[in-house]
Amino acid sequence: MATGRTHRPATRSRGIPEATVARLPLYLRALTALSERSVPTVSSEELAAAAGVNSAKLRKDFSYLGSYGTRGVGYDVEYLVYQISRELGLTQDWPVVIVGIGNLGAALANYGGFASRGFRVAALIDADPNMAGTPVAGMPVQHTDELEKIIDDNGVSIGVISTPAGAAQQVCDRLVAAGITSILNFAPTVLSVPDGVDVRKVDLSIELQILAFHEQRKAGEEAGAEAVVADAVAEAAAADAPVAESDAEAAAPPAARAETTDRKGPDGDVPAVMPA
Amino acid sequence: MATGRTHRPATRSRGIPEATVARLPLYLRALTALSERSVPTVSSEELAAAAGVNSAKLRKDFSYLGSYGTRGVGYDVEYLVYQISRELGLTQDWPVVIVGIGNLGAALANYGGFASRGFRVAALIDADPNMAGTPVAGMPVQHTDELEKIIDDNGVSIGVISTPAGAAQQVCDRLVAAGITSILNFAPTVLSVPDGVDVRKVDLSIELQILAFHEQRKAGEEAGAEAVVADAVAEAAAADAPVAESDAEAAAPPAARAETTDRKGPDGDVPAVMPA
DNA sequence: CGGTGTGAAGTGTTTCACAGCT
DNA sequence: AGCTGTGAAACACTTCACACCG
Incomplete structure (x- = not known):
């Protein structure tokens, strides 16, 4: 390997958790919208709803930045917009x-x-x-x-x-x-x-693949056969016991399975590679 | 708000952790590349390097799918490509x-x-x-x-x-x-x-904002003034003691106050908002 | 040997629930 | 009375380290 890439000690940045940092832009967007509508203050509950997270998480996130709210009232929109912008480094060009x-x-x-x-x-x-x-x-x-x-x-x-x-x-x-x-x-x-x-x-295609994974699960579940199907297959294959079941469209890649090596695998509709 | 969105019980998908699912496309891509070069087998170490993760994580990930490797040897590329494709639901259109x-x-x-x-x-x-x-x-x-x-x-x-x-x-x-x-x-x-x-x-702009955050931290650190600066501020604020210090470019919104790093500084004052 | 598979330990993140301030 | 701020519990993910097997 070349250099040490993948290396993401996650900017142990003194304190703010990565997960929180990733959400700050979300809060900022919601706050900006409120600011445009001249809303002066928001409660964690309202802002959380606007940002698509739950309020406990939002409050915890903000607690890493400092105590910018007012108990019994909520957060001052403009003030928060400023604080988050600053934290993210957006006050500079x-x-x-x-x-x-x-x-x-x-x-x-x-x-x-x-x-x-x-x-x-x-x-x-x-x-x-x-x-x-x-x-x-x-x-x-x-x-x-x-x-x-x-x-x-x-x-x-x-x-x-x-x-x-x-x-x-x-x-x-x-x-x-x-x-x-x-x-x-x-x-x-x-x-x-x-x-x-x-x-x-x-990576656009990765996001789609993740969706496909969940979509597949959904389909499996509502088809009556609990998502366990795919599972059983995987396990059977792992256990090396030739899947005797018939109810799965999975398991046997044309000639794959036990003997592993050999052919290109499935019908031919398997990927086909090629990057963008 | 309308329905219960944000709701992401994370498809407790009968086992495979979300984090693992998110990496499967990555492995698949690396494997596909190997497959094209007709590489028959890979070790977790090699594949991990190609996918940009560490080998322990990769092995753990694969262990959720089943035991598809061969001890002392590694993984059969074609076989794994097929298994991952199937798991992700990519064998269908x-x-x-x-x-x-x-x-x-x-x-x-x-x-x-x-x-x-x-x-x-x-x-x-x-x-x-x-x-x-x-x-x-x-x-x-x-x-x-x-x-x-x-x-x-x-x-x-x-x-x-x-x-x-x-x-x-x-x-x-x-x-x-x-x-x-x-x-x-x-x-x-x-x-x-x-x-x-x-x-x-x-969200393209969110990704950039996260980068800006880290970039800012880097700049702050090498500028001698440990990233601790922002911290002191946050803590002081939290402690509710009106930041008496002079070394922070934080705390006061509208008419921002003392600047340390002084960089671009909040000349224009409070951001200025405005979304995409 | 060499490399997988995996319990167990370690670290990070989310959620709970409530004390404490306004 | 209401809502923030936060310890502590619960949960998720990662890393370690080594037994086990081809």
Whole structure:
């Protein structure tokens, strides 16, 4: 392996739990909406409902930030918006570069949610020379050759990778070498980065796969045969006992099972790989 | 609030922990890559490295699926690919509809990662009548009016929402009414759905905000002033003692007060809100 | 040996429930 | 009277470390 990636000692950041940090943006969004409606205060119950969490969790989360509420009353909306923004570091301006201006990159460049939260798209970068100069979201696409210079000139510390999987690691290496320390990766690949560099990934197909898993369970359950079916199969297979049952559409990959090795597996509808 | 949403008893899915389910797609991707290179077997160590997790976790994860490895040898790649695919429900075909064909919707429609994993885009739907018929990713966009019919005709159970935030809940309600039970939401809003409907969300700006948080911490630390600063403030505030210190850029909203790190500082004062 | 599978220990997160402030 | 803030209990997930087996 290259460097120690996966390494996420989770920014033991002095105190705020990761799980809480991940929810702060959610609270902030809800609060912002309230603020726009000029609502002066909210109770943990109301805000929790708006953010889609339960109130105990919300109060516990806020307790890590300090005591920003008033007992018997609730929280002051404006004050909280400010405190959370500050905690998240959104009171400062964060220039970001987006590398890989395909469909997704363009979507990101046009995404209003960035600009509205202290993030400023400093540059759009693509390896295709033909794209250079083409305006996307009112901004000319620049060539990869400029990458280092752009990052340096703008003091960029956050990079977004929306290139095809094949180019991601390479782009990542250049970003890191150029001084970037936080990366948001949309390419379906595991990136290796040195310690000290933070990587978060968003994988569209993974989310769908997780949904499929639950969807499958639901189907199984309502079909009368408790979700136990798939289970029994798995266990039988594990136990190596040839599944005698007939009620499962699972278990025997054409020629898989006991003898393991050999064929490509299922009918052919098994994945087929291929990254974005 | 409407129904009991947020409700995620986490599909106590007869055993497999949510955290494990979320990693299965990762393993699957790594395995698929190995499979293409015709690698017959992998050790937990190797596969873990490829998937970006540690080997103990991987072995524990696999242990929930059954005993699919061979001691002293490792795992059979093809066999594991099949087992994981089956567990995730990818051996069957999942038709999905994408509602909201803007930049992001188009990007999703073109995303190869879907088709390659058993997901089939059954239809692209948009509310703009002018888009109807326009081909996106080789497929004509259909009007929202057709939504119910499309879902019914194709037996769709998974929907992707990539509309603006304002339209999301409404679209969601229609999807649910039409029989959809799993939703992948890209709109920056909390969706209310009845029990039994699964929602996963992907919020681009939230990911960036989390990165900003960590980035801020890094900056603070290397700036000599340990991250303890913010802490002292929080604690002082909690203790309710009016922060007498001078070294904190926190505590006072509207007319913020003493600045330490001084960085961009709250010159503009309290944020300024405004959502996506 | 080498590497899986897994109890047991360790760590992190959520939920409960209520004391304490306004 | 109402709602926050928070210990403590419950639960979930991760890591350890080693027995066991091919």
